[in-house]
Amino acid sequence: MSSSLPQSNAVSKKKKKPVRKRKKKSFLRTLSRLFLILILLLIAGGSWLYFAPSAHNLRYLIADTLITTQHRYMAKYIIGEDELKDRVKEYNERFVHMGDEKDTHTIVQPPVEVEKPLVEIEEVSGTGYSGYVMTVNDPTKVRLGVPGKIGSGEKVSSMVSRTGAIAGVNGGGFADPNWKGNGFKPIGLVISQGKLFYNGLGGKKSTQIVGLDKQGKMIAGNYSLNELSDLGVQEAVSFQPRLIVNGKGLIKNAAEGWGIAPRTAMGQRDDGALLFVVIDGRQPGYSIGANLYDVQQIMLKHGAVIAANLDGGSSTVLVKDNEIVNKPSSQYGERYLPTAFLVFEHPEQADITNIWEGLDPAKIDAGKKRTH
Numbered sequence: 603m604s605s606s607l608p609q610s611n612a613v614s615k616k617k618k619k620p621v622r623k624r625k626k627k628s629f630l631r632t633l634s635r636l637f638l639i640l641i642l643l644l645i646a647g648g649s650w651l652y653f654a655p656s657a658h659n660l661r662y663l664i665a666d667t668l669i670t671t672q673h674r675y676m677a678k679y680i681i682g683e684d685e686l687k688d689r690v691k692e693y694n695e696r697f698v699h700m701g702d703e704k705d706t707h708t709i710v711q712p713p714v715e716v717e718k719p720l721v722e723i724e725e726v727s728g729t730g731y732s733g734y735v736m737t738v739n740d741p742t743k744v745r746l747g748v749p750g751k752i753g754s755g756e757k758v759s760s761m762v763s764r765t766g767a768i769a770g771v772n773g774g775g776f777a778d779p780n781w782k783g784n785g786f787k788p789i790g791l792v793i794s795q796g797k798l799f800y801n802g803l804g805g806k807k808s809t810q811i812v813g814l815d816k817q818g819k820m821i822a823g824n825y826s827l828n829e830l831s832d833l834g835v836q837e838a839v840s841f842q843p844r845l846i847v848n849g850k851g852l853i854k855n856a857a858e859g860w861g862i863a864p865r866t867a868m869g870q871r872d873d874g875a876l877l878f879v880v881i882d883g884r885q886p887g888y889s890i891g892a893n894l895y896d897v898q899q900i901m902l903k904h905g906a907v908i909a910a911n912l913d914g915g916s917s918t919v920l921v922k923d924n925e926i927v928n929k930p931s932s933q934y935g936e937r938y939l940p941t942a943f944l945v946f947e948h949p950e951q952a953d954i955t956n957i958w959e960g961l962d963p964a965k966i967d968a969g970k971k972r973t974h
Contacts, residue, residue: 755785790840
């Protein structure tokens with residue numbers, strides 16, 4: 603019997619090997635089937651996305667979202683190159699017309715019953731997005747901040763700290779070649795403390811602006827330099843589109859909302875309080891972003907009678923008490939920007955000088971390496 607034991611073990615070992623091989627083959631077959639199913643699903647999903655009428659809105663949502671990023675060119679793989687050009691042209695034309703209606707809103711100062719804090723911040727959220735609404739209860743306390751050194755933009759947190767502001771939000775756009783701009787060449791106009799700091803219109807007679815007049819009334823829409831002067835505009839940047847005029851939302855639905863992205867916008871209630879909406883984006887699991895219709899609806903819900911879009915994307919940032927409140931989407935953190943709306947307890951003491959004085963806008967290198 604003792605001589606039979608080793609033989610029995612040998613037989614046992616020989617029987618186990620085919621079992622392992624069968625399990626391995628079974629696993630490979632299952633993996634192959636899953637891979638095939640995945641390929642078929644991708645083909646089916648791609649066919650639906652590109653050819654099904656029911657996928658039209660989703661197709662353009664993806665394209666519009668790509669248009670708002672540095673990967674705009676990729677939108678042509680979703681809707682085609684010709685359609686991409688037409689889409690961008692259509693939006694630009696629509697945005698211009700959204701600034702044409704004359705704004706007639708007035709500020710009615712309510713009787714002061716309870717003294718409110720100058721700045722209040724609340725969280726907002728919706729489908730796919732999270733962000734903040736900053737209310738500035740005295741609009742005359744806002745000034746437009748600009749960089750402190752020639753040759754480079756400046757982070758909003760730095761502007762806030764350097765000028766002694768209590769809060770700040772990014773402002774207008776800037777030339778940004780290959781999304782590597784230094785933030786020093788604004789797009790359009792920059793007006794601060796009633797003075798024209800920068801004129802990059804290049805012969806254009808008018809531009810879409812977002813700003814404030816001497817009484818703290820918000821001015822937004824399409825205006826010429828002479829009109830801005832007649833209106834007594836004190837603080838302003840160029841940007842578009844206007845979202846609300848005379849208490850009426852201008853964007854009909856989400857399909858016209860220009861994709862999903864981080865957003866910044868400015869609005870005003872009829873009691874004069876300014877509303878800054880800051881929506882984070884491009885961060886799955888936290889906030890993907892919002893379209894302009896979402897921002898418009900947030901503004902309307904908070905009582906805005908006028909509102910306009912500001913520079914968004916990776917520029918979107920909200921600073922309060924020298925702390926960044928939101929989560930900027932840029933992998934490098936805050937961007938260097940040319941302008942920011944800053945809130946001061948004592949704006950008359952703010953030291954904001956014209957950093958572009960004497961410079962020719964046409965000769966400013968937008969992509970030159972930052973000096974600080």
